Amino acid sequence: MLGTSKTSLAKAREALTARVNASNADDVADALLSVTEVIATSAALRGALGDSGAVRGSRAALVGSVFADRVDATALEVVRDVVERRWSTGRDMVDAIESLGFEAALIGAEARGVLDTVEDELFRVDRVVAGDQRLRLVLTDPAVPDTTKGDIFADLLGGKADPTTITLVRYAVTHPRGRKLEDVLAALVTESARRHERLLARVTVADQLTEDQHRRLAAALSRVYGRDVDLQVDVDPSVVGGVVVRVGDEVIDGSVRHRVDQIRRRLGVA
Structure with missing residues (x-):
């Protein structure tokens, strides 16, 4: 809306x-x-x-x-x-x-x-x-x-x-x-x-996060958005490495797959 x-x-x-x-x-x-x-x-x-x-x-x-x-x-x-x-x-x-x-x-x-x-x-x-x-x-x-x-x-x-x-x-x-x-x-x-007045961040990673990684990522996103953030984690091996974070309509794509795609586009490789 x-x-x-x-x-x-x-x-x-x-x-x-x-x-x-x-x-x-x-x-x-x-x-x-x-x-x-x-x-x-x-x-x-x-x-x-x-x-x-x-x-x-x-x-x-x-x-x-x-x-x-x-x-x-x-x-x-x-x-x-x-x-x-x-x-x-x-x-x-x-x-x-x-x-x-x-x-x-x-x-x-x-x-x-x-x-x-x-x-x-x-x-x-x-x-x-x-x-x-x-x-x-x-x-x-x-x-x-x-x-x-x-x-x-x-x-x-x-x-x-x-x-x-x-x-x-x-x-x-x-x-x-x-x-x-x-x-x-x-x-x-x-x-x-x-x-409960938290943002929901949908996180896609290549492998399941450890408790420490989960905690540190939630803390980092909380600092960025100025609010507590709930993480809902989805494992997708195709991202290869790194992390994709979606908060509402905003997407932060730090995956290896994304970086490879960027390089391909710059080189004109399909």
């Missing part, structure tokens, strides 16, 4: 935090993700709720008429707050409600002291899916029943994952909304890192 939508999402997050606590976080999360799917699949409803020219209060009233009997009062307040803000596109508005649903789930995990566990589990699923094309095809095939997809990722997590992880991954698998599954999973990992 950019511009107006980015500002609106930041304010909506502040409003969510004021409304959600350990006792209602899971219910609010479930309700917001349910609302996301309803609005995402109805062009007429999405258009009406995203109409910035509508009389103030009319969009909130529409939310009440559609969802009052479907979701709890707190989730209803959150959705009303979202639709009354300004969004660059209707898609941004829907994405915002979904993002707040993710955040509510993570607030619940944080309150239970398992946020780090959930983040690690989400990253593990993300890496497994990214590395297995056949699995990815099955999980994104609309002909495969949701129950079957649920059983597949339950096996991936060994039946020991936190309930929040299961809820979020099941949602990602069954509600792609035209996105790649790995993109939804990556967004969840990023949301988790943002929840």
Whole structure:
């Protein structure tokens, strides 16, 4: 999101935090993700709720008429707050409600002291899916029943994952909304890192980092960005040596493969 939508999402997050606590976080999360799917699949409803020219209060009233009997009062307040803000596109508005649903789930995990566990589990699923094309095809095939997809990722997590992880991954698998599954999973990992006010750095290396290397790289990136940094490490032998770091849209490519490619380009060698 950019511009107006980015500002609106930041304010909506502040409003969510004021409304959600350990006792209602899971219910609010479930309700917001349910609302996301309803609005995402109805062009007429999405258009009406995203109409910035509508009389103030009319969009909130529409939310009440559609969802009052479907979701709890707190989730209803959150959705009303979202639709009354300004969004660059209707898609941004829907994405915002979904993002707040993710955040509510993570607030619940944080309150239970398992946020780090959930983040690690989400990253593990993300890496497994990214590395297995056949699995990815099955999980994104609309002909495969949701129950079957649920059983597949339950096996991936060994039946020991936190309930929040299961809820979020099941949602990602069954509600792609035209996105790649790995993109939804990556967004969840990023949301988790943002929840405890850390940046997420995706690190690709030729071989697994030692604990000391992991610690020193995290410290170096923290100095660069002025914030604590979480590392999610992916091993890819094709980088040969060095490290590739992605923080948001920024890429720091210090791999041997990158340097070799640069030399080839300078020499005009394919």
